[in-house]
Amino acid sequence: MYALADCNNFFVSCERVFNPDLIGQPVVVLSNNDGCAISRSNEAKALGIPMGCPAFQIKNYTSENVIMLSARHVLYRDISNRIMRILGEIAIKLEVYSVDEAFFQLPYDDEYQNHELLSEIVKKIFKFVGVPVSIGFASTRTLAKIASHVAKKDPTNLDRVKGLTNQDEIDSVLSKTKIDDIWGIGRRLNAKLLSCGVHYASEFIRLPKSYVQKIGNINLVRTQQELIGHDCVSVNPVNIAHKSIMNSRTFGHVINKKREICDAVLTFAQSCSTQLRQEKSAALTVTVFVYGDRFRQDLPFYSNSCSIRMQSHTSSTIEIVRHAIQAFHIIYKEGYYYRKAGVMVTDIKPANEIQLDIFNAEKEVKHKKLMSAVDIINNRYGTKQVILAPSLTKGEWAPQQNHHNLQSKTMRFYSGMSPRHTPHLNHISNDNE
DNA sequence: TCTGGGGTCCTAGGACCC
DNA sequence: TCTGGGGTCCTAGGACCC
Numbered sequence: 001m002y003a004l005a006d007c008n009n010f011f012v013s014c015e016r017v018f019n020p021d022l023i024g025q026p027v028v029v030l031s032n033n034d035g036c037a038i039s040r041s042n043e044a045k046a047l048g049i050p051m052g053c054p055a056f057q058i059k060n061y062t063s064e065n066v067i068m069l070s071a072r073h074v075l076y077r078d079i080s081n082r083i084m085r086i087l088g089e090i091a092i093k094l095e096v097y098s099v100d101e102a103f104f105q106l107p108y109d110d111e112y113q114n115h116e117l118l119s120e121i122v123k124k125i126f127k128f129v130g131v132p133v134s135i136g137f138a139s140t141r142t143l144a145k146i147a148s149h150v151a152k153k154d155p156t157n158l159d160r161v162k163g164l165t166n167q168d169e170i171d172s173v174l175s176k177t178k179i180d181d182i183w184g185i186g187r188r189l190n191a192k193l194l195s196c197g198v199h200y201a202s203e204f205i206r207l208p209k210s211y212v213q214k215i216g217n218i219n220l221v222r223t224q225q226e227l228i229g230h231d232c233v234s235v236n237p238v239n240i241a242h243k244s245i246m247n248s249r250t251f252g253h254v255i256n257k258k259r260e261i262c263d264a265v266l267t268f269a270q271s272c273s274t275q276l277r278q279e280k281s282a283a284l285t286v287t288v289f290v291y292g293d294r295f296r297q298d299l300p301f302y303s304n305s306c307s308i309r310m311q312s313h314t315s316s317t318i319e320i321v322r323h324a325i326q327a328f329h330i331i332y333k334e335g336y337y338y339r340k341a342g343v344m345v346t347d348i349k350p351a352n353e354i355q356l357d358i359f360n361a362e363k364e365v366k367h368k369k370l371m372s373a374v375d376i377i378n379n380r381y382g383t384k385q386v387i388l389a390p391s392l393t394k395g396e397w398a399p400q401q402n403h404h405n406l407q408s409k410t411m412r413f414y415s416g417m418s419p420r421h422t423p424h425l426n427h428i429s430n431d432n433e
Numbered sequence: 434t435c436t437g438g439g440g441t442c443c444t445a446g447g448a449c450c451c
Numbered sequence: 452t453c454t455g456g457g458g459t460c461c462t463a464g465g466a467c468c469c
Contacts, residue, residue, distance in 0.1 A: 031437035038437070038469095054436040071437090098469045186467050217443055219467075236441075246439055253434095295436060342438090400435090 001106040001114060001165075002231075003137040004144040005087055005121075007080075008152060008160075010100035010131070011039035014079045015069055015405050017130040022405075027067045030055055033250045033399035034070055070401040082129050090121055096238040103141055103235060111165045119159040138164040141233055142226035145183040146173060146201075174201040174227065184223035184233070189216055201227055241279045241350065247271040248342020251397040254293050256337045261290065262328055264397040268343035269324035270387060273317040276345060277375055282313035282354050283345035286320055288327040293339035302338075304331040312357040313349050316367035317374070320345065321388055341397075 007013060011029035016022045026043035030036065037044075037053045047062040058066055080099045088094050091104030106114045118135045125133050136147025143164050150173060151162035164170050180190040182201055192215055198204050204212075205227045213221050222232045247268040255261055265288055276283055289305035306327040310319060324343050356364060374386045 033435090033437065035435080035437050052436085056435040073438095101469075184467070188466060217466080219443070242440075244440070248438065250437065340437095344439095399437090 001109075001137050001139060002141050002144045003091075003104050003106055003114075003118060003135055004097075004141065004148045005083075005102050005104070005133050005135045006148045006152065007083065007100035008132040008134060009039055009041050010080075011071060011076055012041045012044075013131045014072075014076050016041075017079065018075075019405055022067060025067055026062070026064060027069065028053075028058065029069050029071050030403060031071060032401075033252065034068070034402055035250065038071065068403045069405045070403040072405075079129060079131060083125055083131060083133065086125050086128065087121065090117060095235050097235050103144065106137060111163045115161055115163055118161040122160050132160065134160040134162075136162045136164065138170075139229050140226040140231045141235070142183050142223060143170065143229070146177055146181070149177075149181065170229075171202065174205065177201040179204055182223060182227070184219060189220060192216075241281045241348065242275075243348055244344055244346045245272050245275050245279075245283070245348070246342060246344040247275075248289070248340065248344075249397070249399055250340045251338070252400045254296065254299070254337040254339050255397055256335075257396070258332055258334070260396045261332065261338050261341055262325060264341050265324055265328045265343060266321055266388065268341070269321045270317050272343050272345045273315055273320045273371075274375070274378075276315040276320075276348070277351075277371060280351045281348045282315045282351045283310075283320070284313045284347035284349075285309050285345065286323045286327060287344040287346065288324050288331065289342050289344075290328070290331055290338050291340040292336060296337070296339075299337045302333055302336040304333075306331045307346075309347075311360060312364075313347070313351075313354045314364070314367070315351060316364070316371055317388060318367055318370075 012022070012027045015027065015029060022041075024043065025041065026047055026049075027041040028037040028044050028049060029039040031038045034055055036055060037049060037051060037058065040049055040051065044066060047064060047066065049058055049061050049066065053061070055068060058068065076099055084094065084096055084102060087102055087104060090107070091102070092107060093105050095103040097103055106117070108114045108117070114137060118137065122133050122135060125131060134148050134152040136144045136149065136151050138144045138147050147162045147164040150164070151157055151160050154162070164173060177200060179185050179193050179198060179201060180187075182204070185193070193199075193204065196215065198207065205224055207224070209221055209224070212224050225232050249264065249268070251264070269286070269288075272283075272286075285307050287305055287307040289303070291303040292301040293299060294301060308323045308327045310323055314320065328341075377386050378384065
């Protein structure tokens with residue numbers, strides 16, 4: 001039996017932990033740059049505000065005053081960790097799937113016993129963390145996901161736990177589950193399946209395997225098998241090293257000054273390097289991309305990307321930044337306005353599997369020592385205490401975050417954490433750099 | 434005026450090999 | 452005039468997830 005624990009309206013629920021005045025109000029949490037809605041309270045959903053709704057359009061949905069908040073991902077991560085720890089007390093093979101979701105296996109064969117156990121854990125999480133969680137369980141992860149959906153949506157389900165173990169009940173739920181509510185079926189496959197006359201999960205599971213493979217690919221076949229009850233989808237545990245690491249931002253406004261965009265690229269490259277070292281990994285390829293403003297009709301649009309393969313795998317900030325800047329100079333075009341840029345590192349390997357480059361061995365050893373000193377200082381005194389000198393500019397590109405949840409008293413619980421999560425502002429405010 | 438960020442996997446097609 | 456069969460690897464693009 002797999003269970004899926006899913007936090008309800010997670011980011012909004014986190015904000016409510018710190019500001020109970022938000023309870024009962026229509027609240028949305030906005031993406032970086034205060035761009036669009038990424039989490040909505042039930043009240044906001046009831047007003048018809050869709051996921052991803054641009055912030056400036058929210059008022060079109062209602063005359064009511066919707067509370068909009070800038071996201072604070074550091075805070076959400078911290079609350080997520082607390083919830084995962086509590087789940088870990090009962091879970092067998094906990095798989096943290098995202099910041100607000102985790103799969104795990106259950107200890108009992110008996111549905112009633114499992115239900116009781118999960119009901120207790122839901123209560124415990126709400127008592128100790130303050131975030132409402134729904135849990136579904138079934139014989140496969142895909143069915144567990146549907147069960148958790150049922151647990152969340154059913155108002156008569158007071159303990160927010162739902163088991164889908166009885167075949168008649170599974171059939172009944174699948175006959176009411178629209179195909180785009182199935183985990184693994186997104187916008188495109190939904191459209192394709194609808195055009196084939198398939199509307200509900202119950203219809204989807206009756207399609208011949210070969211036909212499903214033709215419409216989609218092997219993954220869609222797996223999804224179908226999971227709904228039938230064959231366990232064949234797995235999730236990547238969150239603690240294994242990434243295969244790619246990306247850092248990118250939409251700027252607060254369009255920028256046409258090369259120096260400023262380069263400054264952003266430099267910052268992103270530094271973040272990628274730091275994360276690589278945290279994961280004890282090293283990358284071979286650095287990719288930089290720049291992007292215009294796709295919504296501005298009055299400006300010519302330009303976007304491009306460039307990948308550079310370095311001499312050897314590395315996690316050295318100096319090497320990665322150097323190549324990122326090189327790539328940036330290749331794709332930057334004078335005369336255009338830019339709205340977004342990013343850096344990605346790929347071809348990642350564990351650092352201990354890297355062969356020392358015979359021609360650069362001395363430099364690599366030096367960089368390694370320097371980087372570990374930098375990491376020690378930044379870990380002890382706060383991130384970005386030591387950065388590369390060229391990045392000491394004003395950060396014109398910094399995203400906007402203008403909607404604060406002003407609860408300074410409770411925020412002291414989280415001292416040392418940047419409430420606004422605008423990394424660049426942190427280091428310009430430190431004169432002793 | 435204002436539209437996010439960060440990941441994974443699969444497949445088709447091209448280049449290249451013998 | 453006639454031009455095979457079978458592999459591998461890489462990449463871009465498309466799909467999905469939160």
